[in-house]
Amino acid sequence: MGAGASTISALLCGAAAAALLLRWRGRRGLRRELAEAGRRRQRALGRMEKAAARFREQNPDVDADPILSLSLVELSEKLRDGSLSPDWVFYTYMDKALQVTKEVNCVTDYLQESESQLQQVKRQEKKDLLYGVPVSIKDSINYKGHDSTLGLAKRLNQPAAEDCVLVQVLKRQGALPFVKTNVPQSLLNYDCSNLIFGQTVNPLDHTKTPGGSSGGEGALISGGGSILGIGTDVGGSLRVPAAFCGICTLKATGGRLSKKGVVPSIPGQKSAVVGIGPMARDVDSLVLCMRALLCDDMFRLDPTVPPLPFNEEVFSSSRSLRIGYYDTDSFTMPGPSMRRAVLETKQLLENAGHTLVPFKPCCIEHLMFDISVRGLFADGCATFLDLFKGELEDPNIKQLLLLSKVPGWLRSLLSWIVKPIVPRLANVLRNMNERSVKELWKLHCEIEVKHHLEQLVPLFNPPLSGLIQCSLTSAERLPVTWVGP
Numbered sequence: 001m002g003a004g005a006s007t008i009s010a011l012l013c014g015a016a017a018a019a020l021l022l023r024w025r026g027r028r029g030l031r032r033e034l035a036e037a038g039r040r041r042q043r044a045l046g047r048m049e050k051a052a053a054r055f056r057e058q059n060p061d062v063d064a065d066p067i068l069s070l071s072l073v074e075l076s077e078k079l080r081d082g083s084l085s086p087d088w089v090f091y092t093y094m095d096k097a098l099q100v101t102k103e104v105n106c107v108t109d110y111l112q113e114s115e116s117q118l119q120q121v122k123r124q125e126k127k128d129l130l131y132g133v134p135v136s137i138k139d140s141i142n143y144k145g146h147d148s149t150l151g152l153a154k155r156l157n158q159p160a161a162e163d164c165v166l167v168q169v170l171k172r173q174g175a176l177p178f179v180k181t182n183v184p185q186s187l188l189n190y191d192c193s194n195l196i197f198g199q200t201v202n203p204l205d206h207t208k209t210p211g212g213s214s215g216g217e218g219a220l221i222s223g224g225g226s227i228l229g230i231g232t233d234v235g236g237s238l239r240v241p242a243a244f245c246g247i248c249t250l251k252a253t254g255g256r257l258s259k260k261g262v263v264p265s266i267p268g269q270k271s272a273v274v275g276i277g278p279m280a281r282d283v284d285s286l287v288l289c290m291r292a293l294l295c296d297d298m299f300r301l302d303p304t305v306p307p308l309p310f311n312e313e314v315f316s317s318s319r320s321l322r323i324g325y326y327d328t329d330s331f332t333m334p335g336p337s338m339r340r341a342v343l344e345t346k347q348l349l350e351n352a353g354h355t356l357v358p359f360k361p362c363c364i365e366h367l368m369f370d371i372s373v374r375g376l377f378a379d380g381c382a383t384f385l386d387l388f389k390g391e392l393e394d395p396n397i398k399q400l401l402l403l404s405k406v407p408g409w410l411r412s413l414l415s416w417i418v419k420p421i422v423p424r425l426a427n428v429l430r431n432m433n434e435r436s437v438k439e440l441w442k443l444h445c446e447i448e449v450k451h452h453l454e455q456l457v458p459l460f461n462p463p464l465s466g467l468i469q470c471s472l473t474s475a476e477r478l479p480v481t482w483v484g485p
């Protein structure tokens with residue numbers, strides 16, 4: 001080998017060694033940041049513990065069980081008529097939230113400002129709908145002075161400059177947002193773990209996931225540590241954890257509740273719409289929360305939200321309704337308990353005088369893959385991959401990341417190869433490829449015109465007043481695949 005060639009190979013080896021060293025240093029730095037975030041969280045939980053202990057010491061007669069067993073409607077009535085003190089409720093839920101998080105690892109941050117807000121609320125003459133109600137919020141919902149991490153180290157130490165509109169409205173209605181809850185790394189996952197806060201497990205069975213991405217909310221509410229929570233959903237993030245944890249939720253129509261200050265995974269993506277919604281133990285709680293949120297404050301603070309208040313007339317009408325139902329979408333087969341739940345609900349509605357008509361959901365496979373997956377990843381997964389630049393990857397997201405990193409031509413080839421054996425994987429792969437602007441506009445047209453205007457709107461106008469949906473999945477809880485730090 002000549003001197004020139006050995007110089008080149010020495011330079012190449014040196015460059016490779018330098019790159020490896022830089023990568024190793026970067027990862028070591030990240031691990032330190034994650035460890036520091038973990039310690040910060042423990043300190044926050046410690047402050048919460050101290051506050052709850054102080055209250056117990058000063059109020060030894062407060063009995064937690066009667067408070068925790070009240071429904072949200074009962075609790076809010078007692079708070080408003082003065083038969084229950086906001087202090088009692090606040091610290092009782094704080095204590096319970098700590099107990100639940102020790103079991104299932106669901107609380108990620110203590111919103112300590114809620115303690116001074118409690119003092120303000122107590123001085124208030126006006127008692128609004130959620131007066132004194134402690135509320136938990138998903139990690140991605142901005143609360144001034146606290147991180148919205150999405151489970152990503154790069155988002156640590158970037159506290160929100162202000163409360164999102166949703167939090168502002170909750171506060172104006174007298175609610176006390178007091179904790180933030182766990183999510184999967186990036187939010188695009190039906191499990192609930194990340195390298196900052198670890199794995200959240202299901203309070204009904206610790207070997208199972210609570211679902212995701214609003215999994216911390218699902219686990220906390222199901223365990224009894226919060227009476228009302230707020231989450232978000234693109235492709236099941238409210239519905240999956242609610243089903244897995246045995247609680248209720250409502251994915252409000254996109255745009256019905258303000259998204260200002262709620263951090264999305266893929267900003268700018270318009271095909272699969274983000275919906276915000278309450279999570280709680282029963283349906284009446286969801287109603288109360290929607291009634292409180294759909295107010296002038298919301299419409300004023302975010303003028304993009306249509307100013308349509310909660311329609312009391314429709315809600316309390318005893319008019320007989322025509323309601324569609326289905327117990328399978330022929331894509332995800334329901335387990336026996338899911339089918340039973342749908343049929344029991346159908347029977348109850350019929351007993352109440354409504355007419356139930358069988359409904360056949362159309363083209364779920366097409367909607368799932370050629371619309372949702374294609375829309376989410378229309379940039380060839382670039383925005384999704386950006387989230388993970390310089391990031392350590394949570395084992396639960398590795399499969400999706402692997403598919404996202406494959407070059408487009410190879411994805412097409414793999415899709416063609418696996419199609420006869422795993423057709424759904426082939427469909428995912430095919431739809432993760434980059435689209436031209438023209439193709440994306442065509443997709444938007446298909447969603448707005450073909451799907452919404454031509455298929456969905458005629459269903460509800462006028463023949464159907466509602467639809468009982470079977471969950472996206474069979475709602476059988478999935479095993480936890482990995483338990484993090």
Ligand SMILES: CCCCCC/C=C\CCCCCCCC(=O)NCCO
Nearest residue numbers: 187188189213232233234235236237372
């Ligand atoms: C949109 C559903 C498609 C399911 C097919 C699986 C293929 C790709 C994985 C995408 C993961 C989507 C998770 C959605 C969870 C969610 O709603 N996250 C957003 C929370 O605001």
